[in-house]
Amino acid sequence: MDVLLDIWQRITTPHAALAPLTAWLTVAAAGAIVLFTPAWRLARHVITIVHEGGHGVIAVLSGRRLGGIRLHSDTSGLTVSRGRPSGPGMILTLLAGYPAAALLGLGAAWLLSLGYDVGLLWALLALLALLLVQIRNWFGLWSVAVTGAVVFGVSWFGSPLVQGVFALLVTAFLLFGALRTSLELQRPRSRRAGSSSDADQLARLTHVPGIFWVAVFLGVQLLCLALSARLLTFDQI
Template identity: 30%
Template sequence: MDLWQTLVESLRRTEVPAITFQELLLVLLVATALSIPRRSWRYFGLLATAVHELGHALAAVTSGQRLSGIRLRLDHSGTTTTYSRSRAAAAWSCFWGYPVPAVVGAGFVTAGFSGWGPAAIAASILVLVASMLFLRNLAGFLVTAVAIACALALILLVPHAFVGHVAVVLGLAMLVAAVRDLFKLANVHLRRRDRLATSDAYLLYRATAVPSGVWIFLFAVLVAGSWVAAWQPISLILGRGA
């Protein structure tokens, strides 16, 4: 069976994983361990940055802008370069950075609980492979290649029933990462104003004259909404275990 056929077959729905109350607690613990401690965040945060920049890139493409390139750096920063004559389109692509890790996280959690975990992982492989066409630095290639290799290992070596559990872990970790990055953004505006030039909220203010605080609030609304969506299947299991 070749790799392409395996990926295609992984896009189908599989048996819904039976996640018990005890397993869910372990899943929550692992997800937190990926996104909170500095040592693990040093590596998992790179994936969150990649998703953030892919959010900018996808928004740019869907709004008719020209995507020039994506750069990912090992200090968790990144840049997506686009060209557009429309301020509205430029603002649209600038907005979809911080909310996207949370949206993707909610999607992974929902997919994991509903039997679409392997499909979510396989789809992410296709997106990451496509993104390599726009990467413009070695660190970006390295981060993306490692992510693709790990996802391929899940699809090829891990039983599909267990991949659903992994999708839930990754989704929750990405949701935690989105909250962490949102606090980091707020800190830039409150205490590290010398770094405002790196803030998407500040860039949106410069492009639209709408205050940065409004944009941060909108980011927070979408992140919170993603948490609510992801929490629905989790609350059912917690309710049964209570």
């Protein structure tokens, strides 16, 4: 009981805002991770986890049966759901993947704007725990477990400064990383090599060109980035 009360107190106690310089350096570090290809190759697994989780959540909410999620070492993933192969449920499920990281980043920015950086970390832990039970391959289990261990370590053992910096780093990385994945999606599509991508599957289901769906992904991601920037102003960071 004491442990649960301690956790609840950590989650519900807002922290002091980061100094503006520290906040900007953290955001710049997140941008560097996304732009520096060797770092991106490793960190992109986090975006894949959120991407496939987005497919899974919307599949369940739209009435489809979630069959499981696989995460692969090449940063690709697969979410299997059962139901009608067409219709609104399938379309929404396909739509959910690429915007998922940006939408999660927006929610994270909202929590940070209120000072709940530790609350954000524990919310991420809860989401990872829910995702873990749907993973159906060993690499996926390892990937989610390691991510959860890092988040837990910072949330439990980190100082308030470390927790605040890490929470902002994750938030900015989700927002920037989401944009890069959509830009990467369009490159193989422009060379006619992306026929199995979410955008191309949506194109086949809706008879609307795949480039339109890529634009939708980018539009949602840019909107989330803009709203997050308004939430995380210098007065609040």
